[in-house]
Amino acid sequence: MTDSPSMFADRPGAAPFSFEVYPPRTPDAAAALHESVxxxxxxxxxxxxxxxxxxxxxxxxxLELLRYIRESTGIEPLAHLTCVGHTTARAEALVREFLDxxxxxxxxxxxxxxxxxxxxxxxxxxxxxxxxxxxxxxxVRGERGVHDGPGAPDIAVAAFPxxxxxxxHARNDIDALVEKQAAGATFAITQxxxxxxxxxxxxxxxxxxxxxxxxxxxxxxxxxxARLRRVLELTGEREPTDIAxxxxxxxxxxxGREVGVAHAxxxxxxxxxxxxxGIHLYAFNVHxxxxxxxxxxxxxxxxxxTAR
Numbered sequence: 001m002t003d004s005p006s007m008f009a010d011r012p013g014a015a016p017f018s019f020e021v022y023p024p025r026t027p028d029a030a031a032a033l034h035e036s037v038x039x040x041x042x043x044x045x046x047x048x049x050x051x052x053x054x055x056x057x058x059x060x061x062x063l064e065l066l067r068y069i070r071e072s073t074g075i076e077p078l079a080h081l082t083c084v085g086h087t088t089a090r091a092e093a094l095v096r097e098f099l100d101x102x103x104x105x106x107x108x109x110x111x112x113x114x115x116x117x118x119x120x121x122x123x124x125x126x127x128x129x130x131x132x133x134x135x136x137x138x139x140v141r142g143e144r145g146v147h148d149g150p151g152a153p154d155i156a157v158a159a160f161p162x163x164x165x166x167x168x169h170a171r172n173d174i175d176a177l178v179e180k181q182a183a184g185a186t187f188a189i190t191q192x193x194x195x196x197x198x199x200x201x202x203x204x205x206x207x208x209x210x211x212x213x214x215x216x217x218x219x220x221x222x223x224x225x226a227r228l229r230r231v232l233e234l235t236g237e238r239e240p241t242d243i244a245x246x247x248x249x250x251x252x253x254x255x256g257r258e259v260g261v262a263h264a265x266x267x268x269x270x271x272x273x274x275x276x277x278g279i280h281l282y283a284f285n286v287h288x289x290x291x292x293x294x295x296x297x298x299x300x301x302x303x304x305x306t307a308r
Contacts, residue, residue: 023061082111
């Protein structure tokens with residue numbers, strides 16, 4: 001297990017934050033995303049993470065975007081990697097490909113199963129758990145001379161305050177996080193949370209079980225009823241009744257955006273006041289909404305956003 005401090009370890013200054021984006025599907029989308037990435041980078045996040053498509057469907061585009069972030073912004077990119085459908089050889093090749101591009105920080109995920117299958121029943125290939133992927137990343141990095149210890153690049157993992165949809169028992173999610181930490185994970189990012197108490201109580205249980213790595217809550221500014229329904233379908237989270245009510249009453253798209261920003265900003269304030277290690281914002285490949293959340297939460301100042 002590595003003892004190196006993570007990007008979300010305690011540091012002086014404003015509360016740490018980060019963003020998640022996904023690879024563009026078209027050249028026009030890529031141009032718009034590059035502009036948003038530049039604006040996100042101006043806010044000086046700890047990192048910008050890039051998702052990876054199931055079965056490697058967006059692997060090349062993910063790497064292109066990671067390379068753009070690294071070469072054009074000065075912000076650390078964090079590469080998502082998944083177990084689903086990957087042999088050990090394929091996963092090793094992907095890690096080497098990212099390392100060749102200068103990307104050495106990863107988010108190791110089990111990944112979503114094919115439609116209609118439970119996570120425990122899906123054909124995962126040779127890597128069956130995120131902890132397996134953490135160990136593989138450490139081994140391949142070590143072969144390149146990137147060793148554990150102070151200053152080593154992070155390996156993040158996922159955590160599920162309200163339970164993974166495929167978990168059979170409530171304790172499974174804590175046990176899985178303990179295993180990922182033992183494998184060498186340096187911090188965890190949670191599934192999207194809508195209630196600060198859900199996250200803070202999960203962290204308390206995890207600490208009691210021996211988890212000491214930072215556990216960073218994932219916040220998603222939900223700006224429409226349709227998006228909320230989709231998020232709940234994908235995550236299995238309970239419907240947040242206050243957000244659902246306010247979005248249903250919003251008369252137009254701008255009012256919906258204001259609702260989403262206000263709820264996310266309040267959640268961020270509550271989480272940080274409760275001792276959260278930082279916040280991770282799902283950006284949906286646009287910059288204005290998540291930056292508005294940071295401003296309203298009092299995390300982002302004009303000076304910080306424009307300093308390069």
